[in-house]
Amino acid sequence: MENAALLQIAQQAEGPVYVYDANRIKAQYERLTNAFSGVNQLRFHYATKALNNISILKYIQSLGAGLDTVSIQEVQLGLAAGFDPSTIIFTPNGVSLNEIEEVAKLGVQINIDNLSILEQFGSKYPEVPVCIRINPHVMAGGNSNISVGHIDSKFGISIHQIPHLLRITENTNMRINGIHMHTGSDILDIDVFLHATEILFETAKNFKNLSFIDFGSGFKVPYTPGDIETNIEELGEKLTEKFNSFCQEYGRELTLAFEPGKFLVSQAGYFLTKVNVVKQTTSTVFAQVDSGFNHLIRPMLYGSHHEIVNISNPDGRERFYSVVGYICETDTFGSNRKIAEISEGEYLAFKNAGAYCQTMASNYNSRYRPAEIFWINNEAHLIRKQENFEDILRNQIELDTAVIKGAAVSA
Ligand SMILES: *Cc1c(COP(=O)(O)O)cnc(C)c1O
Numbered sequence: 001m002e003n004a005a006l007l008q009i010a011q012q013a014e015g016p017v018y019v020y021d022a023n024r025i026k027a028q029y030e031r032l033t034n035a036f037s038g039v040n041q042l043r044f045h046y047a048t049k050a051l052n053n054i055s056i057l058k059y060i061q062s063l064g065a066g067l068d069t070v071s072i073q074e075v076q077l078g079l080a081a082g083f084d085p086s087t088i089i090f091t092p093n094g095v096s097l098n099e100i101e102e103v104a105k106l107g108v109q110i111n112i113d114n115l116s117i118l119e120q121f122g123s124k125y126p127e128v129p130v131c132i133r134i135n136p137h138v139m140a141g142g143n144s145n146i147s148v149g150h151i152d153s154k155f156g157i158s159i160h161q162i163p164h165l166l167r168i169t170e171n172t173n174m175r176i177n178g179i180h181m182h183t184g185s186d187i188l189d190i191d192v193f194l195h196a197t198e199i200l201f202e203t204a205k206n207f208k209n210l211s212f213i214d215f216g217s218g219f220k221v222p223y224t225p226g227d228i229e230t231n232i233e234e235l236g237e238k239l240t241e242k243f244n245s246f247c248q249e250y251g252r253e254l255t256l257a258f259e260p261g262k263f264l265v266s267q268a269g270y271f272l273t274k275v276n277v278v279k280q281t282t283s284t285v286f287a288q289v290d291s292g293f294n295h296l297i298r299p300m301l302y303g304s305h306h307e308i309v310n311i312s313n314p315d316g317r318e319r320f321y322s323v324v325g326y327i328c329e330t331d332t333f334g335s336n337r338k339i340a341e342i343s344e345g346e347y348l349a350f351k352n353a354g355a356y357c358q359t360m361a362s363n364y365n366s367r368y369r370p371a372e373i374f375w376i377n378n379e380a381h382l383i384r385k386q387e388n389f390e391d392i393l394r395n396q397i398e399l400d401t402a403v404i405k406g407a408a409v410s411a
Pocket of ligand 1: 049070182216217219259260261
């Protein structure tokens with residue numbers, strides 16, 4: 001998006017605001033579909049948890065994607081956005097049998113990632129086809145916090161447990177219609193990822209009634225100019241060949257599925273906030289913004305890098321800043337960053353703010369969660385209002401003064 005458009009949105013907003021560029025989402029979606037155009041049956045399930053605004057979901061549906069969901073509430077959001085249940089996959093981790101049953105009743109594809117629930121579900125509903133999440137024990141990425149395929153991971157059914165898995169499916173007579181893996185969040189090495197897919201193909205041969213194989217996600221996006229990213233085109237070329245020859249060996253045309261979250265929405269998003277204070281200390285210049293980890297927690301939670309630019313003074317002389325928030329705890333967005341000279345009252349834009357930013361926002365410090373803007377054809381559309389004081393008190397129950405006083409006396 002152009003700097004001027006971002007600045008105008010920032011100036012008109014009541015407070016910090018998220019902006020998402022529709023064209024960027026579309027371009028990423030097209031990159032994916034082009035990369036895998038050699039596959040006959042292809043399906044992308046967008047990972048709702050990355051960014052769950054209903055207008056974004058509707059847009060992604062209009063591009064032709066389905067949904068990947070991890071809670072019954074995400075399923076309900078998807079249905080509210082107009083997704084057909086048959087285009088939604090439910091890939092939770094450690095949820096109750098009851099929640100899985102409720103989602104299955106809605107007609108959504110279930111993906112089960114542990115033997116205990118598999119056995120219980122299969123015994124009760126042998127007629128409902130189920131996908132299984134396999135853990136191939138391959139570390140595709142570098143960050144152990146977001147890599148979910150390794151040996152100590154809580155995700156998926158270990159490939160070493162396939163004999164037990166097969167015993168369950170035979171005993172219950174259930175149908176396994178899909179095989180799934182989601183190895184981690186940042187695929188840095190395509191060959192490592194392809195190694196994991198080989199393990200999945202081997203596993204798939206044990207099941208005669210498959211209709212799809214789902215390779216999860218983990219497409220890495222660049223966070224700085226020149227940063228490494230997953231080479232989607234190369235991955236597409238190599239995996240397409242492997243997939244097509246597997247289908248031939250398997251004797252049936254299967255659907256190849258992916259569940260991209262970050263890849264579709266990360267770079268489409270900007271977080272805009274004003275600088276309240278520029279504070280010089282003996283060692284650092286702090287730019288203190290009108291926000292904190294209540295609005296964007298990724299840098300503090302797992303060290304993610306968000307490029308920060310001064311959209312009020314983009315051509316100013318660059319200086320070094322530590323950009324911090326207003327929360328009464330350490331909340332550093334970026335240390336020692338080279339940013340065009342910042343004055344109080346100017347606006348900063350945080351890049352890569354489309355995925356796992358707004359969806360992780362909270363009311364910590366009794367602050368409002370920010371508004372969201374969808375930028376479509378050079379026009380700003382409000383798709384979420386900033387919260388207000390009523391939202392802070394919503395669901396709180398103010399006890400009667402007599403009860404409070406009574407408690408104070410007895411204490
Ligand atoms: C979160 C998640 C994804 C999306 O991961 P990204 O790194 O955002 O692409 C895909 N599949 C499952 C099962 C997930 O939990």
